[in-house]
Amino acid sequence: MSLTAVDVTVGYRREKPVLDGARVTVAPGEVVGLVGPSGCGKSTLARVLALLLAPWSGRVELDGECATRVRHRAPRRLRTAVGVTFQSPRRSVDPRFTVADTVAEPLRSGGAPERDVEARVVELITRVDLARDLLSRRAHEISDGQLQRACLARALAWQPRYLVCDEMTSMLDASTAAALVRVVNDEVAERGMGVLAVSHDRELLDVWADRLVDMVP
């Protein structure tokens, strides 16, 4: 059981791979910190493992199953098994959506019955310590920290087996950052979720991660 990148080669421009045969594996219940110099491809590898970017060659294995398609083309059981959070919550939400719509979005697109969605959204925002009266607000009406909490709630909507955190805390104040890491750690401890944490903050990863993977360019 693991979320694993096997010999992944991928880039954004033809014949200029950013990753060339990259490998990383995350076991259930494990927090793996991904470090390396700026531009070495950490976010790219995170996107590949989150099934958002298809490798040119190599593969992603999710608990032994090879993920051959990405984004909405990936089968639902794989899409819902991996959650992802990004550095900038503002760039990762639809500004027209309320907080409730943002958190509900993966549930709706994954086919959750509408009668269950509202209750689950309340459960999720409670989990990330967001007040219920924020549910009707839009992104521009709440702080970065509150919006990142909503994004973490969205990432946890389907109780993913793995979570990819790409610089989740780097735009946040220290206390919000610590609170979000605690929420993630609770999911690790309670359900055995595996985490890939990308961060520039070595001190954070030294305390958060069980082990570090250094991407040598």
Ligand SMILES: Nc1ncnc2c1ncn2[C@@H]1O[C@H](COP(=O)(O)OP(=O)(O)OP(=O)(O)O)[C@@H](O)[C@H]1O
């Ligand atoms: N969408 C994109 N289109 C074109 N090039 C990209 C894109 N995303 C990343 N790159 C390029 O790919 C390389 C690796 O970027 P990536 O963001 O994966 O690295 P990183 O290690 O996460 O960097 P940082 O630590 O600075 O966030 C960089 O040269 C970057 O400019």
